[in-house]
Amino acid sequence: MIGIKDIAKKVGMSPATVSRVINGKKHVNPQRREQILKLIEETGYVPNKAARSMVLQRSYTVGIVIPTTFNIFQRQLFSIMEKRLESFGYYTLFLFVNFNTESETECLNRLKAEKLDGFIMIHEIKSPYFYEYLESVNLPVVTATFRYGSIPGIHVDEEKAAFEAINHLVNLGHRKINLLVGGDFSFSKQRMEGYYKALGAAGIERDERRVFLARQYTMEYGINAMREMLLRGRDFTALFAATDELAIGAIRALRDEGVRVPEDVSVIGFDDIEIANYTVPRLTTIHQPITEIGEETALALHRQINGSNPVKQDRTLSYQLSIRESTARVP
Amino acid sequence: MIGIKDIAKKVGMSPATVSRVINGKKHVNPQRREQILKLIEETGYVPNKAARSMVLQRSYTVGIVIPTTFNIFQRQLFSIMEKRLESFGYYTLFLFVNFNTESETECLNRLKAEKLDGFIMIHEIKSPYFYEYLESVNLPVVTATFRYGSIPGIHVDEEKAAFEAINHLVNLGHRKINLLVGGDFSFSKQRMEGYYKALGAAGIERDERRVFLARQYTMEYGINAMREMLLRGRDFTALFAATDELAIGAIRALRDEGVRVPEDVSVIGFDDIEIANYTVPRLTTIHQPITEIGEETALALHRQINGSNPVKQDRTLSYQLSIRESTARVP
DNA sequence: ATGAAAGCGCTAACAT
DNA sequence: ATGTTAGCGCTTTCAT
Numbered sequence: 001m002i003g004i005k006d007i008a009k010k011v012g013m014s015p016a017t018v019s020r021v022i023n024g025k026k027h028v029n030p031q032r033r034e035q036i037l038k039l040i041e042e043t044g045y046v047p048n049k050a051a052r053s054m055v056l057q058r059s060y061t062v063g064i065v066i067p068t069t070f071n072i073f074q075r076q077l078f079s080i081m082e083k084r085l086e087s088f089g090y091y092t093l094f095l096f097v098n099f100n101t102e103s104e105t106e107c108l109n110r111l112k113a114e115k116l117d118g119f120i121m122i123h124e125i126k127s128p129y130f131y132e133y134l135e136s137v138n139l140p141v142v143t144a145t146f147r148y149g150s151i152p153g154i155h156v157d158e159e160k161a162a163f164e165a166i167n168h169l170v171n172l173g174h175r176k177i178n179l180l181v182g183g184d185f186s187f188s189k190q191r192m193e194g195y196y197k198a199l200g201a202a203g204i205e206r207d208e209r210r211v212f213l214a215r216q217y218t219m220e221y222g223i224n225a226m227r228e229m230l231l232r233g234r235d236f237t238a239l240f241a242a243t244d245e246l247a248i249g250a251i252r253a254l255r256d257e258g259v260r261v262p263e264d265v266s267v268i269g270f271d272d273i274e275i276a277n278y279t280v281p282r283l284t285t286i287h288q289p290i291t292e293i294g295e296e297t298a299l300a301l302h303r304q305i306n307g308s309n310p311v312k313q314d315r316t317l318s319y320q321l322s323i324r325e326s327t328a329r330v331p
Numbered sequence: 332m333i334g335i336k337d338i339a340k341k342v343g344m345s346p347a348t349v350s351r352v353i354n355g356k357k358h359v360n361p362q363r364r365e366q367i368l369k370l371i372e373e374t375g376y377v378p379n380k381a382a383r384s385m386v387l388q389r390s391y392t393v394g395i396v397i398p399t400t401f402n403i404f405q406r407q408l409f410s411i412m413e414k415r416l417e418s419f420g421y422y423t424l425f426l427f428v429n430f431n432t433e434s435e436t437e438c439l440n441r442l443k444a445e446k447l448d449g450f451i452m453i454h455e456i457k458s459p460y461f462y463e464y465l466e467s468v469n470l471p472v473v474t475a476t477f478r479y480g481s482i483p484g485i486h487v488d489e490e491k492a493a494f495e496a497i498n499h500l501v502n503l504g505h506r507k508i509n510l511l512v513g514g515d516f517s518f519s520k521q522r523m524e525g526y527y528k529a530l531g532a533a534g535i536e537r538d539e540r541r542v543f544l545a546r547q548y549t550m551e552y553g554i555n556a557m558r559e560m561l562l563r564g565r566d567f568t569a570l571f572a573a574t575d576e577l578a579i580g581a582i583r584a585l586r587d588e589g590v591r592v593p594e595d596v597s598v599i600g601f602d603d604i605e606i607a608n609y610t611v612p613r614l615t616t617i618h619q620p621i622t623e624i625g626e627e628t629a630l631a632l633h634r635q636i637n638g639s640n641p642v643k644q645d646r647t648l649s650y651q652l653s654i655r656e657s658t659a660r661v662p
Numbered sequence: 663a664t665g666a667a668a669g670c671g672c673t674a675a676c677a678t
Numbered sequence: 679a680t681g682t683t684a685g686c687g688c689t690t691t692c693a694t
Contacts, residue, residue, distance in 0.1 A: 048444065332687095
């Protein structure tokens with residue numbers, strides 16, 4: 001493998017000078033600079049990242065903590081972040097984590113092993129050790145789509161958005177509105193809270209039997225949950241699914257039983273993943289400003305890392321109710 | 332930051348001994364080993380990866396080259412690979428690349444900068460320099476879903492699979508079969524080739540006006556392409572879309588014009604992404620053994636890296652025609 | 663079984 | 679403007 005010494009030797013100069021050229025420092029004779037640049041070009045030399053990272057005590061790398069089972073929304077999100085981070089000159093390292101302590105510890109270790117410049121979380125880690133460590137080393141962090149303690153986060157007002165989703169249904173005359181929600185995240189709690197509050201505001205009695213739990217936020221579990229609902233008799237005219245994927249699964253199960261959407265049952269989702277606009281029927285859903293979330297998150301982290309505008313604060317972005325074809329007046 | 336010296340000092344031993352313990356080497360007094368292990372546990376010490384990578388001349392990291400605009404199939408694929416690689420003890424580094432020379436060069440540089448143990452390509456890079464470099468450093472590589480030169484690849488017989496897809500349509504009585512295909516990859520050429528051959532075998536005349544090009548393999552371009560087809564008059568009874576995403580977009584556009592699928596027009600896709608089984612109607616498609624492809628690829632790379640079973644050879648996995656609801660007898 | 667010392671490839675402080 | 683040198687945190691000879 002070719003190294004900085006090889007380059008230096010070939011042009012008859014010291015590694016220090018070559019290093020200066022590579023890093024665009026001053027105090028190098030323009031002619032020699034050209035000469036070195038040319039040689040680097042020719043040889044295809046690229047500095048070793050580990051060596052650099054070691055002496056610089058930083059890696060120009062940003063981590064993104066994401067669940068192994070990332071959903072479509074998260075996939076779109078990290079895709080956007082990755083592009084933005086790259087434009088800022090960072091490498092991106094994905095830290096996949098599962099829903100268990102072991103995996104979270106593993107993630108923490110990785111964080112320690114790499115000298116990351118900072119990182120983004122689009123997955124809520126439970127372990128308190130994790131956050132303790134962050135505090136102790138003062139590593140720049142931004143969360144996206146949720147909040148944790150005093151860490152700055154970029155997100156929408158989930159509760160209010162869910163409230164509005166239910167309101168849309170209520171305005172269409174629905175009173176028997178089921179909720180399909182999954183696991184143990186803040187967004188699920190907030191969306192559920194919005195559901196209850198909207199029902200309350202509409203004078204509809206709170207009925208826990210209308211709430212169904214999916215084990216995961218996938219289409220498969222959406223199908224399963226809807227089957228279960230149907231088994232208990234079709235005493236609902238509308239469904240609020242906590243994510244679009246759950247909604248798509250639910251619509252599938254409804255169709256399989258000959259129930260028409262939206263004629264017989266209205267379904268509203270949440271997130272507005274890309275496919276929501278391509279399904280049959282197109283999905284009415286809460287649009288999250290996914291591009292903006294991704295960009296803002298990357299920017300906030302960049303700012304933290306560079307110390308410019310060190311304002312560590314949350315940003316609540318605005319969502320939108322996107323009315324498409326899966327909701328209609330109550331039959 | 333806590334380092335190996337700190338650990339050593341605290342137990343009153345040399346860094347060398349601590350290093351031996353960390354790496355599970357022999358010749359350490361069992362008592363001291365325990366003592367050191369305990370301290371590491373307590374302090375939460377994790378060795379610095381850069382330092383380690385530097386002296387070891389390897390990183391225990393495997394790269395996955397993937398297009399920035401990865402599609403759903405590729406997303407599922409890398410997810411599987413990542414899990415498998417982790418189980419082998421590798422870190423995974425994603426190398427996103429765009430469809431231009433600059434980005435490919437960038438990717439190559441990254442490959443040089445990191446001391447990767449090996450890498451996987453699920454994206455065809457064009458630049459010959461890229462492959463030259465691979466040759467020159469003899470870096471372990473495996474391709475997935477395509478082949479390049481003598482690099483071992485894991486894939487299905489794309490052409491034969493496409494042939495079978497068309498055959499399915501022909502058996503249903505279709506003769507006016509359009510093709511929707513996108514960009515410049517080997518799989519697109521092979522799927523197109525299968526289309527033509529199957530038509531030939533069925534005695535259907537080759538008609539290039541039946542072939543439509545999508546700029547990207549996305550649902551959006553699927554819609555656009557189908558609109559264009561429809562504009563030219565509906566003189567087809569079936570469509571073979573080169574990917575499921577294209578198919579889903581096409582079905583959407585068909586619906587928008589009041590064309591029923593499969594009653595009026597049959598649509599068949601390729602890949603069998605997760606959602607293909609949840610759309611309305613469910614998508615008939617070619618099932619790629621995505622889990623197997625992912626696992627086999629990771630395994631093949633692992634073997635190359637470890638020199639065990641250094642057989643550098645291709646594996647052609649078997650696909651399956653998955654008949655669902657989007658195809659029917661010709662009207 | 664253990665420690666001292668060299669060195670991985672690079673950058674930066676200090677000389678010149 | 680350029681070179682010399684030290685050192686980032688670790689592993690691995692080579693002594694002992």
